[in-house]
Amino acid sequence: MAASHDVGETKRKGWRYAAKRSWRRHWQLYLLILVPLAYFAVFKYLPMINAVIAFKDYNVVAGVWGSPWVGLKHFNNFFANPVFWQLIGNTFTLSAYYILASFPIPIILALALNEVRLRAFRQTVQLVTYAPYFISTVVIVSMTILILSPRIGLVGDVFGFFGVPAVDFLVRADYFRHVYVWSDIWQTAGYSAVIYIAALASIDPALYEAAKMDGASRIQKIIHVDIPGIMPTAIIILILGVGNIMQVGFEKAFLLQNPLNLSQSEIISTYVYKTGLLNANFSLATAINLFNAVINLVLLVTVNAIAKRVTGRSLW
Amino acid sequence: MTVIARDTNEAMRARLRKRSLNVVLVDRLFVIAIYILLLTFLAIVVLPLIYIVASSFSSPAAVSSGRVGLWPVDFTLRGYEVALRDPKIVSGFLNSLFYTTAGTALSVVLTIAVAFPLSRADFFGGRLITKLIVFTMLFSGGLIPTYMVVRSLGMLNTPWAMIVPNAIGVWQVILAMAYFRDAIPKELYEAARVDGVGDIRFLLLIAVPLAKPMIAVIALMYAIWQWNSYFDALIYLRTDALYPLQLVLRNILILNTQSNLGDATAMLERQQLADLLKYSLIVISTVPVLLIYPFVARHFTKGIMLGSVKG
Numbered sequence: 001m002a003a004s005h006d007v008g009e010t011k012r013k014g015w016r017y018a019a020k021r022s023w024r025r026h027w028q029l030y031l032l033i034l035v036p037l038a039y040f041a042v043f044k045y046l047p048m049i050n051a052v053i054a055f056k057d058y059n060v061v062a063g064v065w066g067s068p069w070v071g072l073k074h075f076n077n078f079f080a081n082p083v084f085w086q087l088i089g090n091t092f093t094l095s096a097y098y099i100l101a102s103f104p105i106p107i108i109l110a111l112a113l114n115e116v117r118l119r120a121f122r123q124t125v126q127l128v129t130y131a132p133y134f135i136s137t138v139v140i141v142s143m144t145i146l147i148l149s150p151r152i153g154l155v156g157d158v159f160g161f162f163g164v165p166a167v168d169f170l171v172r173a174d175y176f177r178h179v180y181v182w183s184d185i186w187q188t189a190g191y192s193a194v195i196y197i198a199a200l201a202s203i204d205p206a207l208y209e210a211a212k213m214d215g216a217s218r219i220q221k222i223i224h225v226d227i228p229g230i231m232p233t234a235i236i237i238l239i240l241g242v243g244n245i246m247q248v249g250f251e252k253a254f255l256l257q258n259p260l261n262l263s264q265s266e267i268i269s270t271y272v273y274k275t276g277l278l279n280a281n282f283s284l285a286t287a288i289n290l291f292n293a294v295i296n297l298v299l300l301v302t303v304n305a306i307a308k309r310v311t312g313r314s315l316w
Numbered sequence: 317m318t319v320i321a322r323d324t325n326e327a328m329r330a331r332l333r334k335r336s337l338n339v340v341l342v343d344r345l346f347v348i349a350i351y352i353l354l355l356t357f358l359a360i361v362v363l364p365l366i367y368i369v370a371s372s373f374s375s376p377a378a379v380s381s382g383r384v385g386l387w388p389v390d391f392t393l394r395g396y397e398v399a400l401r402d403p404k405i406v407s408g409f410l411n412s413l414f415y416t417t418a419g420t421a422l423s424v425v426l427t428i429a430v431a432f433p434l435s436r437a438d439f440f441g442g443r444l445i446t447k448l449i450v451f452t453m454l455f456s457g458g459l460i461p462t463y464m465v466v467r468s469l470g471m472l473n474t475p476w477a478m479i480v481p482n483a484i485g486v487w488q489v490i491l492a493m494a495y496f497r498d499a500i501p502k503e504l505y506e507a508a509r510v511d512g513v514g515d516i517r518f519l520l521l522i523a524v525p526l527a528k529p530m531i532a533v534i535a536l537m538y539a540i541w542q543w544n545s546y547f548d549a550l551i552y553l554r555t556d557a558l559y560p561l562q563l564v565l566r567n568i569l570i571l572n573t574q575s576n577l578g579d580a581t582a583m584l585e586r587q588q589l590a591d592l593l594k595y596s597l598i599v600i601s602t603v604p605v606l607l608i609y610p611f612v613a614r615h616f617t618k619g620i621m622l623g624s625v626k627g
Contacts, residue, residue, distance in 0.1 A: 015440075019440045019441070020441050021440075022438060022440030022441070023440070025438070025513055026438070026439055026440075028440055028514050028516045029432070029433035029436065029515045030427045030433070030507045031516075032432065032433055032516060032519070033429060033430055033434070033445070034428060036426050036429050036430035037430070037445070039426060039480075039483060039484055040448070040449060040452060040484070042465060043462065043465060043468075043480075043481050043482075043483075044452040045448075045457075046454065046457075046461075046465050047450075047456065047457025047458065047461035047462040047464070047465055047546060048455070048456070048457040048460035048461070048589050049457070049461075049560075050457055050462075050464050050465065051457040051458060051461045053460075053461070053464075063466070068521065071563045073397075082459065108353075109354075109357060112350045112353050112357075113354065115346075115347065115350045116350065116351070116354065116543050121351075121354075124358075125354050125357065125358055126608065127613060128358055128361055128362060129357060129361050130613060131361070131606060132361060132610055134544075134605045134606060135542070135544075135602050135605070135606075136546075136562055136565075136601070136602070136605075137544065137545075137546070138544075138546055138562045138565045138570070139565065139569075139598050139601060139602055140570075142565070142569035142594060142598060143364060143368060143598060145570065145600075146368070146371075146594060146595070147364055147367065151380075151382055152379060152380060152381070152382040152591060154363075154364070154367050154553030155399060157385065158380065161553070166478070172620045178458035186360065186361065188366075189357075190361070203437070215339065216624075217339045217342050217343055217346070218346050218347070219342070219346055220343075227606075244567070248440035249578060250547060251545070251546065251547055252557060255566065255570055267603070269459075270457070272459055272460075273459060273551075276459055276460040276463070277459075277460075277463070277551060282460050282464070283459045285458075285459065286460045287462055288325075288452065288457055289459060289460065290458060293455055293456060293458060297454055297455050297553070300454060313375060316411050
């Protein structure tokens, strides 16, 4: 009752009144939110302002505002650099491969788990496949390196069993993407499946009843009830993936890099780190980063708009 | 639904009869296939883990020559002894413990401080602030501009750089907001206002106790993130003494920096011990997280759900 009255009152007297009243009633809340807001201003929005150094020749002495403007110089340098297309290609290929390969597996896992009636078995599989999600990237990469090492790892034994000389996956550039993507799927499939399991659990039981009445087999039930039921979730996950396609994380790629696989493992985020922090070229690194962030934002907005138009599902 | 409604008993029975022996047989086979598939999944996840643990308990020579499979060869605790005697590893472990505790505490307090006001419907400006916060998820100034801020605050190469620059996760804020909004009945706010209880007192005495499950979830999320990440340490820290465990691990496991291998002086023995040490280190650094994992798994699942309802 109070709420509806408030709305009417607010509409009549305008936002000034609403603000004043909110302040009078909730000044403690404004006090509370002050520190977190300062955090966002300093650590999230100030860097966005600092990013103007992409259009300047930044040097420490002159500072962000004292450094001379150079327009698009750094962007043009980056576009003209032969490494440009290689970086774009590597980042895009790795990401696209990852999205395509990692999309169906959690769904299959969830659909399979959903068919299991033995509670203990289902919970064991879920608990075990979920566990690697909690292992750190450093450890995952080390495990990958150790296991794939032809000298000491398990893989050497497998190759030996078939009488073939072992392949060293880590020093061949062609294998970098496979190692990156499949070790990641190994780590996250169980975690990603949880979302689909929840979606499956929320499907209307009446649909299953109806399928049973129609004499549907389990496979038909999966195709006609389960899969349509998890479609909305799957679409959201795909939007997120495609929208972030140029945003491959730094942590893992950087750890898996070595001089021998660099031709495929150098991606935008690792190149930015090297240009900016190791070679101390702040302006160029920021320009590359900015270019990437803008592309990514445009992609996300576009993909989201398309998804909204086509499927009626979107992030916002 | 309408199909069922239209069906008479007669038609229903006819349909059930159609569900012939054939379908039942196919279903049986299908279930067997499903079990085989899941057992394969299970094996793919478990075997590498068993291999790592088995190796960590094996003799240096056996590990180095690749003789270890899924069971320890020449059982020994040598790897753990070497690891636990290494001052760098011990200090990394203690640093990580500190960063995780302090960082999680700070993160949780700040997350609540921002999420509680934003969860209130009559908090003027809340919608705008929420938009500004969510925007930071979609766009950021980038690595170098953020580094410059941390540098200008004098946080470089101090423990502050480990806990402050990434103190608040937007995802956690969204989660906490949704929880506060759903878990606290509107009547409580009314009652509190009538009784003259201020917002901060309300938060501490009523909202926080009501939101305990959510707070546990976001605390665990922050803690595990903090324990597992190495990126901030890589860019902000220069002094070995400040390194968290993950960065120490990276140097030993991936860059192959020889750590102090004690009395092992012979070249071959050094190499073998270095190999073994990697396995023991993996186990040591992962056990704390995996030990609490079965207890937190359920909460994590809930957290994902909470988020997905909102998202």
